[in-house]
Every structure is written in C-alpha cells, then in structure tokens.
Amino acid sequence: MRFSIVVPLVRKRLGNNTKLDVSRYGHGVLLPSNSKKTEMFQEYKMSRDRVKEVKSSYDTIPCPVASKLKVPISIYLVEPHSSDANQRATYFAIKIETGFAPGDVPGDVIVMRDDFKPFTKENAEDMWDFMSRLLDLYGDGPVDPKVHITPKIWKHLQAENRRIQKGYQQWMNSPEIQKLYNEKWKKTG
Secondary structure, three states: OOHHHHHHHHHHHHOOOOOOOOOOEEEEEEEOOOOOOOOOOEEEEEEHHHHHHHHHHOEEEEOHHHHHOOOOEEEEEOOOOOOOEOHHHHHHOOOOOOOOOOOOOEOOEEEEEOOOOOOOHHHHHHHHHHHHHHHHHHHHOOOOHHHHOOHHHHHHHHHHHHHHHHHHHHHHOOHHHHHHHHHHHHHHO
C-alpha cells in the first residue's frame, strides 16, 4: 500500500499538524498526472474521519458512468490549478450521453467511493479498462447505456481481467519461462 504517498498530499492541503489516524481505514486510489513517471494507479489508506475531511476539502468531479455501474466514485482534485492534464482521471469523468468529459482533469487526483467501500488499485485498473473500451464504442457510433453500461457487463469485465491476470501469473511462473528469464538474466546480469 502506498500510504506514504497520500500523507504529504493530505498534509499539504489540511496542514502539517494533521494527524492521520490509521486505525480505521478508507480506501482510494491516487491517479498521478500524465507528466509524472510513476505507476498509473497507486492505492492508499487513510482513516474514515480523514476521508470525510478530504471529501469536504477537495473540489470534486463526479463519475457518471461509474455510478451507472453501481460503483459510486468521485474524483478529488489534489492539484486543481495544475497545468498537467490527467488523462486517466479524465477517462473516469466521461459523460454517458456523449462519451466526452466536461474538460481535462488537472494534476494529481484521488478517486474514492462515495459509500466508503474500498476502491482498490485493481478496481481502478478495471474501471480504466472499461472506460477505454467504452470510448472505443463511442468512436464507432451511438452507445446505448441500457446495453453497454450495465453492472452485469462491469462484473463480466472484472471476472475476465482476473482470469487474464491469473493466466499471466501462471505463465510467468512456468518452468519454461523461468528458465528463459534466468538464462537472460545471467547474460545481462
């Protein structure tokens, strides 16, 4: 968990004397802006009280597609005046009717569920995949929300992604691949 990443961001916004109580957690995902050379999605934890405080302190952008999927998430702007666009967060903010976001989402953001349930890195990756596929559909023509944006399709995509990840991990751990990897490592070592 990348708890250490969100602490400076929260303290920057709420003050250095902010004491984060980690006994009861809320979960969310930090989406760094495009210019930062970091992981796409970074999971973090913070107390429910701090989550409430962050939710009331940051400017918010709704995620209408996610709400239709019964995943009520919002985007909290950590750097609202940043000149860096955040394409990942912009994908999360697209409108159901058009497939366009209201505008570029600036800087680093935190994505959390509105109902305080955990929103993990895995959930963020799944949502990113769903939004990418949905944007492809918008490019091909009209999208029918009753057909293309449903909780059933969302759950199917999540299950498909878990199957793919499991298969990839099994493949990477297979003796043949491990042997190839070890031989290459010895050569470049």
